[in-house]
Amino acid sequence: MRHLLTSLAALLIAGCGGAAADPCAGGEAYPADAFTTNAAAERALAEQLEAVVGPLGDVNARPTQAQLQGLFEAGTPSLSSITTPAFAATLPAIFAAAEEAAGSTWTPADPPVDSGGWLGGTLFSNRGVDLQEAVEKGLLGAAHYNEAVRLMSGDVSPATVDRVLALYGTTPAFPMDHKAAVNPDTFSAAYAKKRTNPAASTPGIYLVIKRAFIDARAASAKGSACQAQRDAALATIRTEWERALVGTVVYYLNEAAEGLEAPNATQAQRAAALHEYNEAVGLLKGLRTVAPASRKMTDAQLDEMLTTLLAPMGAQPESHKLLLDSVTNVPRLTQAVGQLQAAWGFTADEVANFKVNY
Numbered sequence: 001m002r003h004l005l006t007s008l009a010a011l012l013i014a015g016c017g018g019a020a021a022d023p024c025a026g027g028e029a030y031p032a033d034a035f036t037t038n039a040a041a042e043r044a045l046a047e048q049l050e051a052v053v054g055p056l057g058d059v060n061a062r063p064t065q066a067q068l069q070g071l072f073e074a075g076t077p078s079l080s081s082i083t084t085p086a087f088a089a090t091l092p093a094i095f096a097a098a099e100e101a102a103g104s105t106w107t108p109a110d111p112p113v114d115s116g117g118w119l120g121g122t123l124f125s126n127r128g129v130d131l132q133e134a135v136e137k138g139l140l141g142a143a144h145y146n147e148a149v150r151l152m153s154g155d156v157s158p159a160t161v162d163r164v165l166a167l168y169g170t171t172p173a174f175p176m177d178h179k180a181a182v183n184p185d186t187f188s189a190a191y192a193k194k195r196t197n198p199a200a201s202t203p204g205i206y207l208v209i210k211r212a213f214i215d216a217r218a219a220s221a222k223g224s225a226c227q228a229q230r231d232a233a234l235a236t237i238r239t240e241w242e243r244a245l246v247g248t249v250v251y252y253l254n255e256a257a258e259g260l261e262a263p264n265a266t267q268a269q270r271a272a273a274l275h276e277y278n279e280a281v282g283l284l285k286g287l288r289t290v291a292p293a294s295r296k297m298t299d300a301q302l303d304e305m306l307t308t309l310l311a312p313m314g315a316q317p318e319s320h321k322l323l324l325d326s327v328t329n330v331p332r333l334t335q336a337v338g339q340l341q342a343a344w345g346f347t348a349d350e351v352a353n354f355k356v357n358y
């Protein structure tokens with residue numbers, strides 16, 4: 001009887017996690033009870049970002065520089081308050097270019113002969129900058145990721161983890177669906193989903209981040225005894241979040257190269273490809289302004305890629321040349337993918353996987 005009871009006790013302990021389970025780890029679900037309250041400010045920031053970029057994608061809008069700057073600085077906290085100063089300093093020129101371009105049609109030329117305008121459903125500067133993507137994709141790194149890193153570097157409580165989750169762009173439900181009718185994945189979370197093959201034998205970026213958020217939330221509630229596990233989970237969130245963004249750079253550069261090189265492509269189709277190129281550039285420029293200690297790629301690596309892509313930091317872009325001389329300039333996109341692969345040490349299979357939207 002004693003042996004039977006001992007065996008039953010062992011089974012019960014094992015079934016509940018027992019000695020083999022990590023007492024600092026979370027379960028299978030992320031606690032949702034306080035998320036809406038804890039992350040209210042960060043969810044409001046998401047609405048503010050949509051308010052800023054909305055007029056830049058509306059052909060009927062006539063935004064002024066002052067209006068766009070006001071939207072960027074509105075709210076408490078504001079987007080401005082969580083954005084890296086270096087990236088925030090680039091926005092007045094982008095907003096001014098949008099005011100000049102709105103209501104016009106862009107005719108690409110070298111040197112530029114107009115103030116930019118609409119082409120193929122996108123508002124471009126006269127140098128081929130997609131003005132909506134320059135703001136939106138840049139802020140994913142320069143605001144959302146930047147603020148998340150700041151929060152994760154301080155006194156991390158369960159409420160802090162909730163706030164970081166909102167900045168990442170999802171909810172405790174982790175729907176792994178950017179088209180869900182209720183609380184879809186947005187912003188960086190949507191890109192992590194697109195970089196995750198659900199049929200893969202190992203968890204992809206989205207699922208790795210989900211696990212890390214669950215564990216970080218649980219460990220942060222258990223105090224100093226679980227600090228090491230909490231910090232390890234937060235480090236995973238940072239690394240995989242950046243991986244999701246740079247993997248998306250690979251995707252967009254590949255799509256842009258294929259579109260620009262497609263035989264018999266219309267001007268509208270080529271403009272759509274330039275739009276995809278600008279999504280990649282926006283992501284890189286936003287990350288470039290984040291503190292080097294908070295990202296894997298160095299300043300020099302990012303500067304090299306942006307120069308290759310005709311969009312150097314702190315200098316006039318020449319993105320319009322991709323439309324005007326594709327034979328000479330489109331190979332730059334593949335070259336930049338190679339530079340990014342080398343910087344991260346991605347395998348050929350990883351790069352191939354990044355080129356697919358899941």
